[in-house]
Amino acid sequence: MKHRKKNIIPAIGTVVFLTGFLVFNALLFTERYHLSEEAVRKEVGPGFTESFLKNGKGLMGTEYSFNAGFISDVKSVLSKINDEVLEQYSLTEEEINGIAGLFSKDLTVSLDRLGEALDENTSEGSYKAGAIRGYGGWLDGTTFGSGEEIKSALEGVAGNIRKYDIINQKGINSYAAKDLVFRLAKTSSFGPVSERPLLFLVAVFGLMIIGGLMYILPVYTAMPEDIKNNAIFHNPLTSRGLPAMMLGVYLIAFYVVLYFYHEYMTTWILMTDPLSYFLKDSPGGQFFLYGLIYTLLVLVMGIRMMLKYRHSRYHQLRTASVMFFQLGFAFLLPELLMRLKMPYYDFKNAWPLDYDFFFDYELNNLLNSGAIGLFMLVWGIIMIVIIVPLFTYLFGKRWYCSWVCGCGGLAETLGDPFRQLSDKSLRAWKIERWSIHGVLVFAVVMTAAVLYTYFTGSSSLLGIDSYFVRDIYGVWIGAIFAGVAGTGLYPLLGNRVWCRFGCPLAAYMGLIQRFKSRYRITTNGGQCISCGNCSAYCEMGIDVRWYAQRGQDVVRASCVGCGVCSAVCPRGVLGLENKGG
Numbered sequence: 163m164k165h166r167k168k169n170i171i172p173a174i175g176t177v178v179f180l181t182g183f184l185v186f187n188a189l190l191f192t193e194r195y196h197l198s199e200e201a202v203r204k205e206v207g208p209g210f211t212e213s214f215l216k217n218g219k220g221l222m223g224t225e226y227s228f229n230a231g232f233i234s235d236v237k238s239v240l241s242k243i244n245d246e247v248l249e250q251y252s253l254t255e256e257e258i259n260g261i262a263g264l265f266s267k268d269l270t271v272s273l274d275r276l277g278e279a280l281d282e283n284t285s286e287g288s289y290k291a292g293a294i295r296g297y298g299g300w301l302d303g304t305t306f307g308s309g310e311e312i313k314s315a316l317e318g319v320a321g322n323i324r325k326y327d328i329i330n331q332k333g334i335n336s337y338a339a340k341d342l343v344f345r346l347a348k349t350s351s352f353g354p355v356s357e358r359p360l361l362f363l364v365a366v367f368g369l370m371i372i373g374g375l376m377y378i379l380p381v382y383t384a385m386p387e388d389i390k391n392n393a394i395f396h397n398p399l400t401s402r403g404l405p406a407m408m409l410g411v412y413l414i415a416f417y418v419v420l421y422f423y424h425e426y427m428t429t430w431i432l433m434t435d436p437l438s439y440f441l442k443d444s445p446g447g448q449f450f451l452y453g454l455i456y457t458l459l460v461l462v463m464g465i466r467m468m469l470k471y472r473h474s475r476y477h478q479l480r481t482a483s484v485m486f487f488q489l490g491f492a493f494l495l496p497e498l499l500m501r502l503k504m505p506y507y508d509f510k511n512a513w514p515l516d517y518d519f520f521f522d523y524e525l526n527n528l529l530n531s532g533a534i535g536l537f538m539l540v541w542g543i544i545m546i547v548i549i550v551p552l553f554t555y556l557f558g559k560r561w562y563c564s565w566v567c568g569c570g571g572l573a574e575t576l577g578d579p580f581r582q583l584s585d586k587s588l589r590a591w592k593i594e595r596w597s598i599h600g601v602l603v604f605a606v607v608m609t610a611a612v613l614y615t616y617f618t619g620s621s622s623l624l625g626i627d628s629y630f631v632r633d634i635y636g637v638w639i640g641a642i643f644a645g646v647a648g649t650g651l652y653p654l655l656g657n658r659v660w661c662r663f664g665c666p667l668a669a670y671m672g673l674i675q676r677f678k679s680r681y682r683i684t685t686n687g688g689q690c691i692s693c694g695n696c697s698a699y700c701e702m703g704i705d706v707r708w709y710a711q712r713g714q715d716v717v718r719a720s721c722v723g724c725g726v727c728s729a730v731c732p733r734g735v736l737g738l739e740n741k742g743g
Contacts, residue, residue, distance in 0.1 A: 169380050169384070171376055171377075171380050172376065172377045172380055172381050174376060175372075175373045175374065175375070175376025175377035175378075176373065176377055177373070178369055178372055178373030178376060179369070179370050179372075179373025179374050179376075179377065180373070181369055181373070182365075182366050182367070182368070182369025182370035182373060183370055185365075185366050185369070186366045186367075186370070186430075189355055189362065189366070189429045189430065189433070190229075190426070190427075190429050190430065191228060192353050192354055192355055192429060193229065193351040193352065193353035193354075193355055193356060193428070193429050193432070194225060194226060194227055194351070194352055194353050195225070195226040195229055195232040195347060195350045195351055195352075196224075196225045196226070196350055196352065197218070197221055197222055197224075197232075197236075197346060197350045198222070198350070199215065199222065201346060201349040201350055202214055202215060202218070202222075202346075204349070205342060205345045205346050205349055206342065206346075210243055210334065213243045213246060214239055214240075214243060217239045217242040217243060218235075218236075218239040220235075221235045221236065221239060229347055229351070229425070229426060229428055229429070230426065232347060232350070233343055233347060233425050233426065236343050236346055236347070237339070237343060240334055240339050240342070240343070243333065243334060244329050244333040244334060247328060247329065247332050247333035248324060248328055248329070248333070250286060250332075251286050251289055251290065251293075251328045251332050252320065252323070252324050252328060253290055253294075253316070253320040253323070257280070257290075258313060258316045258317060258320060259313065260279070261276055261279065261280070261312075261316055262309050262312045262313040262316060263309070264276065264279055265306075265309075265312055266309040266312075268305075269305055269306045269307070269308065269309070269311075269312065270303065270304070270305045270306075271301045271302060271303070271304050271305075271306070271312060271315075272302065272303070273294065273295055273298075273299070273301060273302040276291065276294065276301075277291035277292075277294075277295070280294075289331075289332070290323075293323045293327055293328075293331075294319060294323070296327070297319050297322045297323050297326075297327065298315075298316070298319035301315060301316075301319065340423075340424070340425060343425045344424055344425040344428065344431075344448075347425055347428045348428050348431065348432060348445075351428060351429070351432060355429050355432050355433055356432050359432055359433045359434075359435050359436050360436040362433050363433045363434060363436060363437060366433070367454075367458065370458075371458065371462055374462045374463075375462065375465065378462070378465060378466045378469065379465075379469070382466055382469035382470050383469060385469075385470070387472060387473035394579075394582055395582070399579070399653070400579050400580060400582070400583075400653075401583075402583065402653070402654055406580075406653035406654065407653070407654070409652075409653045410650055410651060410652070410653040410654050413649055413650040413652065413653075414646055414647075414650035414651075416650075417641075417645045417646040417649060417650055418646055420448055420452055420645070421641040421642075421645060421646070422641075424447075424448035427448055427451065430451055431446050431447060431448060431450075431451050432446075434446035434450055434451050434454060437454065438450050438497075441494070441497040441498060441501060442497040442498065442500040442501045443500075443501045444500065450497070453492070453493050453497075454493070456488070456492075456493075456568070456572060457488050457489055457492070457493045459572065459575065459576045460484065460485055460488045460489075460568075460571050460572055460575050460576070461485055461488075461489065462575075463575035463576045463578070464481050464482075464484065464485040464571075464575045466575070466578070467481045467574060467575050467578055468481050468482070470578070471726075471729055473729070474725070474729045476725050476729075476738070477725065477726070477729060480564050480565050480574075480724075480725075481574065481575070483565040483566065484564070484565060484566070484567070484568075484570065484571030484574060484575070485571070485575075487510055487565075487566050487567075487568070487571065488568050488571045488572075491508060491509055491510045492508055492510065492511075492568045495508075495509070496508055504531060504534050504535075505527050505528055505531050505534070505535055505538060507538045509538075509541065510566050510567075510568075511568075512542070512545040512546060512549075512550055512562075512667055513542065513545075513546050513605075513609070513667075514602065514605035514606070514609065514666040514667055514670065515567075515569075515665060515666060515667035515668075516542070517605055517608070517609075517635060517636070517639070517640055517666070518632075518636070518640075519542055520609050520612055520613055520616070521612055521632065522612065522615070522616050525539070525616060550562070550667070550670070550671060551674055554671045554674040554675055554679055555674060555678055555679050555680065556679075556680060556681075556740065557679075557680075557681055557723075557740060558675045558679045558680075558681025558682075558721070558723050558740075559668065559671035559672060559674075559675050559679075559721075559722055559723065560681065560721075560722055560723020560724070560725075560738075561723075562667070562671065563661060563668060563671070563722035563723070563724075564722050564723050564724045564725075569644070569648070569660060569661060569665065570661060570722065572649065573652075573657040573658050573660075573661060573701065574657075574724065576652070576657075577649075577652045577656075577657025577658070577701070578657065580652045580653055580656055580657045581656060581657050581658075581699055581700075581701035581726070582656070582698050582699055583653075583654065583655060583656040583657075584655070584656030584657075584658060584662070584700065584701050584702065584703040585655070585656070585703050586697055586700070586703050586704070586705045587703075590703055591703065593663070594662055594663050594703065594720065597663040597664065598662070598663055598664060598665065598666070598668065598669040598672075598720075599669050601639060601643075601664050601665070601666050601669065602666040602669040602670060604635060604639065604666075605635065605639075605666040607631070608628075608631045608632055608635045610623070611623045611626060611628035611631050611632070612628050612631075612632055614628065615628040615629075639664065643660065643664045644660050644664060644665075647659060647660070648660030648661075648664065656701055656703070657701050658701045658702055658703075658722070661702070661722065662701075662702050662703060662720055668720075668722070669719075672719030672720060673719060675719055675721070676717060676718070676719035680740045681723065681738075681739070681740050682715040682716065682717060682739055683706070683709075683715060683716035683721065683723070683727065683728070683736055683737070683738055683739075684715050684736070684737045684738075684739050685709055685710045685712075685713050685714060685715060685716070685735055685736055685737075686710075686713065686734075686735045686736075686737075687710060687711060687712055687713025687714075687735075688713065689733045689734065689735045690707070690710040690711050690733065690735045691732070691733060692707060692711060693732060694707050695727075695730040695731060695732070696710060696727035696728075696730065696731055696735075696736060697727075698730075699726045699727060699730050700726070700727055701722075701724065701726070702718070702720045702721055702722055703720070704716065704718050704720065704721060706727045706736070710731075710735050710736060716736075723738060725738050
């Protein structure tokens, strides 16, 4: 009896990929660090250079084997600098007693008189007077019961100034400190990667790409066309087993470091510098690294998707579409615009998914960039008020979520092996509706607040601080929800966690699709055999079989029109149609 020869290429591909992956992670520990005075003067700037050199004498003469120790010591120096700033600009107890004494007789506070006294009798009096006006405006004209009450009120104001204002205005705030630490680490590094970044870039990513394709091409070419069950619930990677949990932990850790601790990614970012200089004539950063990895994942896993669903021309076209938009519009075009000294801009991104489109720095950047910036601003507004609602009416939200969007592109390619993990329960659907529409309301309120601030100059709207609101949204929705949870939970909750529970643009389009769109997934209940393939593969948690058994069109607002339910149906029960009217 003849045995068919086993194809060993996928196994070799797995080894090649894992080799590249392990080397990629090992590179984090290959560089050494030595900070020079020249680097300090270049990166720290004139305002804090001398203070840095004074407080960092021990740091300057030390060679570090790992960047964790280097970063810790640099942060310690920055902390000492900020302590000096706090000491210089904080209201002292003596100053507070003196101010309280000014009003000890009539017990009515006057900020004009207070400001004059600070200007004349204290160090940095002008700043301190202005800060008290900003944080203690309510004091002006207020009559207190005693001098001790005035002193207590001033101490509270002084505490808020120390906590919220001094470092932001006069010191090195947390955002600036994080960027400065990264730049110092990058400038101070020496070792194999900093000496040959292009070699490591090509070798590491080349190994992972070649290994991935060596596995994908023979495995998915050999698979039969049509339905793809393939024991997905028996594979621990695609059924919440230990490998899935390990992958989820790695992805979550990657996103946490990317968004909040990118200084620890210095070696990886160094590796991308040659490509970054080639595309935009400037060094790479954490989001250039992320964009590169993101794009490569969409391209390689897109090939897998096209082979897996090669019996469906619809899936081949939409996969090719998301690959094109990610490579061309999300990665290459914005970088090339920067090379031409134009604003970084992703023409396919739309508010409210592009939640910072109306932030003051974005608007100023576009308006100060001449005709091209004005065109980008007008294009973005047209996307919001014309293109998105019109296309959603004509084609449903699938035109964006399954053909254009980068989040959807990653979900449909890298996330495809986990699509069956989406929760189909009624409880999950209820949470989904509250969650995604809550984020949409949050995005609208935040945008209204920041536009109010932009046009009026006041950061307070109905008692809400617009800067606080946008910071909360940026961290908890833009970073943690969309990035850390949205992608990190692929192996545990399915590939559309963000699209299903958080994306405000999906919520906006979903409302149009549910009530006004011509697009529907149609069903032929008489042909349904209740196999459950459609529900199992629905990444948006829709129990498609429930609709198919009853012959009802699938009209859920969450449906992204991926069409996989139709592709895996053995009887042709489901169809993607645009109805007239």
